[in-house]
Each structure stands twice: as C-alpha cells, then as structure tokens.
Amino acid sequence: MSLSLFMQIRPKKLEILMKSEKKSFIKNDKTLYAAICLMLIGITLLSLTGCTRNTEPLSRTGFFFDTVIQITLYDTKDTAILDGCFELAQTYEQLFSPTIEGSDVWNINHSEGVSVNVKEETLDLLSAAVDYAVLTKGVIDPTIRPVSELWHFGSEDEPCVPDESAIKEALTHVSYQNIRIANGDTPDRNHPGRYTVRLDDPKAAIDLGCIAKGYIADKLKEYLLSQGIQSACISLGGNVLVIGEKPDHSPFRIGIQEPFAPDGTSLGTVEIRDTSLVTSGIYERCFYEDGRFYHHVLDTATGYPVDNELAAVTILCPSSTKADALSTSCLCLGLSKGRQFLDSFSDVEYLLVTKNGTQYCSAGFAMQ
Numbered sequence: 001m002s003l004s005l006f007m008q009i010r011p012k013k014l015e016i017l018m019k020s021e022k023k024s025f026i027k028n029d030k031t032l033y034a035a036i037c038l039m040l041i042g043i044t045l046l047s048l049t050g051c052t053r054n055t056e057p058l059s060r061t062g063f064f065f066d067t068v069i070q071i072t073l074y075d076t077k078d079t080a081i082l083d084g085c086f087e088l089a090q091t092y093e094q095l096f097s098p099t100i101e102g103s104d105v106w107n108i109n110h111s112e113g114v115s116v117n118v119k120e121e122t123l124d125l126l127s128a129a130v131d132y133a134v135l136t137k138g139v140i141d142p143t144i145r146p147v148s149e150l151w152h153f154g155s156e157d158e159p160c161v162p163d164e165s166a167i168k169e170a171l172t173h174v175s176y177q178n179i180r181i182a183n184g185d186t187p188d189r190n191h192p193g194r195y196t197v198r199l200d201d202p203k204a205a206i207d208l209g210c211i212a213k214g215y216i217a218d219k220l221k222e223y224l225l226s227q228g229i230q231s232a233c234i235s236l237g238g239n240v241l242v243i244g245e246k247p248d249h250s251p252f253r254i255g256i257q258e259p260f261a262p263d264g265t266s267l268g269t270v271e272i273r274d275t276s277l278v279t280s281g282i283y284e285r286c287f288y289e290d291g292r293f294y295h296h297v298l299d300t301a302t303g304y305p306v307d308n309e310l311a312a313v314t315i316l317c318p319s320s321t322k323a324d325a326l327s328t329s330c331l332c333l334g335l336s337k338g339r340q341f342l343d344s345f346s347d348v349e350y351l352l353v354t355k356n357g358t359q360y361c362s363a364g365f366a367m368q
Helices: 030-048 079-096 104-109 120-135 145-151 164-171 212-226 320-333 335-343
Strands: 015-019 023-028 058-064 067-073 179-182 196-199 231-236 239-244 252-257 266-272 276-281 286-289 292-295 310-317 349-354 359-361
Touching: 058 079, 067 079, 067 212, 079 104, 079 120, 079 212, 104 196, 120 179, 120 196, 120 212, 120 320, 145 164, 212 231, 212 239, 212 276, 212 320, 239 252, 239 320, 252 276, 276 320, 310 320, 310 335, 320 335, 335 349
Parallel strands: none
Antiparallel strands: 015 023, 023 286, 058 067, 067 231, 179 196, 231 239, 239 276, 252 266, 276 310, 286 292, 310 349, 349 359
C-alpha cells in the first residue's frame, strides 16, 4: 500500500469562527485544537502503518511553538532518537519564544536597549531574519512585535482591531536596522567568545515567527542525519520537511489545503523527496469585526493586515528556513511582485493561490 501523507496547512491554534451583528471573531482554544489535531494525526498514522508489510514507522506528536508537531521516522526503532528531537524542540521554544519569560527573545525584548547574551542558535536565527529583512527591504521585519502585540494574535485574548493612533506609535519602533548583533569572533567586541544582541530602540521588540519554524525544522533534520536517519517526515504546522524518501523508494505525498475550506479540503498533492514544503496563508489566524476581514500577516508599512490578491503561498525548497521566509515575503508582496521575487531563486518552486481561487505555479511545481 502506498503511503499518502496529508499534512493540513492549518493555523497554529484551532480557530472557531463566531459571528454576531457587530463583530465576529475567531477564538483560540489550545486544548481543543490539540485534541482534534491528535485525532487527525492518529487517522494519518493508520494509513502510515500500511506502507510496508514488515516495518511500521516510529512516530510521536507534541505541542510546541503554539502548534502540534509530528515527527515520523521510517528506518529506525530507536525511540531515543525521537526523545532527542523533542528535547531539541523544547530547547528551541525556550530560546525563541517571545512570551516565555527568560527566553533569549524575551530577554532581548525586555532589555531596554542593553546588550543581552544569547545562545549561538538565537544569533543564527536572528541573523537570518535580518538578512531576509534586508533582502525584502523590510517587507518582513523581525521587529514587528510592537505592532503584532496590539492585534492579540497568538495570545489568550480575543483578536481585535487596535486603535489607529496606537498602531502609528508602534510602527515608529519597527525597523530591523535597530538590531545590533555581536558575534564573539568579531575582533572589536568587548567580550570575545560571547554572542550578544542589542536593540537601539528600547521600545523595539523581536518576533521571529516568520522564520523560526523553518529554522527549527532544518535543525531537526540536521540532528536526524547525525543519527543516521535516511527516511523521515517532520511537520511543524504549515512547515513540512522530509528526509530522503519512503522505505519503498517512492516519494512522500503531501496534501495542500484549499484556503478557507472549513473541512480541510485538499487542492491536490505534491510528491517530494528530501526537501521542504512550507505554506503561509491569510486564513490561518483571522477574524471579522464590523463586517471586515482581518488576518495575522501584517504590512510593516501600515501596521494593518496585508491587502492584495493572494490567499496562500506554498514554497518548495531544500531549506525550510528559506521556504518559511519566502512564503511570508511573497504573501506580503502580492501576486505580481511576489512571482518576480520568487522567480529570482533557482532552488525555489511555488504555488500561489489568489482569493478567488486562481492558482499560479512555477514550472517545477507539479501538483496532482
């Protein structure tokens, strides 16, 4: 029986649309979301167990980064390797979360302009985020947090439209140029051997959500390869990374969800080997207020959700970090500029889906 792996490109949290005359909103419920996702993963695993006659995959799920993650190994029975994966996931959450007190990112955001010692992984991830901010001329910006906090996406509070004056004030603190990264190997540092980060603006704050899951997926792959794993699937919400191919030497088949479909309807599937597939969409975290639709992908120029033709962007790329950054960047740029931007990368294939359902694929993106 061939393996058909359908990974839902769904939000970090379960979102239940509730409407009233004046306002409708999506309410997050981590417990309910986790329960339903675990049930769906259980159904998926039933199909996975039939992929070979003699070997069942080794799989585990967990809840990190505000999403259910699943790691499945096809060529080992060593549960200690899975233990190592989830220990890494916990470590990265403790480093990169802006809401966990004492994390590297939390410490940077509460430093009031003072240099903060960080782990090498935090420095690497933040450096990559700044690189993509430079590449996109600030279309994506890791210092967007002062604005995103106002919208309450990803918090326990119900999302809402902030006061316009509050958005304008928060935007004055959004600029990746405020980030000062110090590598201990740089000769002019006061503290050689240490990694430090400083924000020139004491009211600036960092959120690495546009790139963190991709980076973590790449680091998990790196760890699994070091353990001799040659066939695996890593799923972190809308980020899917596969190592090698299935045990029967056929490719993994990944389903791509239709935007806004309430039942997880698939647009189709793609067959992939040893690469990453990442989707960003405006349907992931969203709400209605006074009859208007709002979503979590914010325009760094206006502080409001980006407003263009695109509903979803799927990127196929060996680097999950790159795919994560490019999917969000393209979603912000819109259809025309986004396609031009993505076409400049030789190792990237893509699927763009507009709000009216029209699909635009690169030449190498084959969906069935």
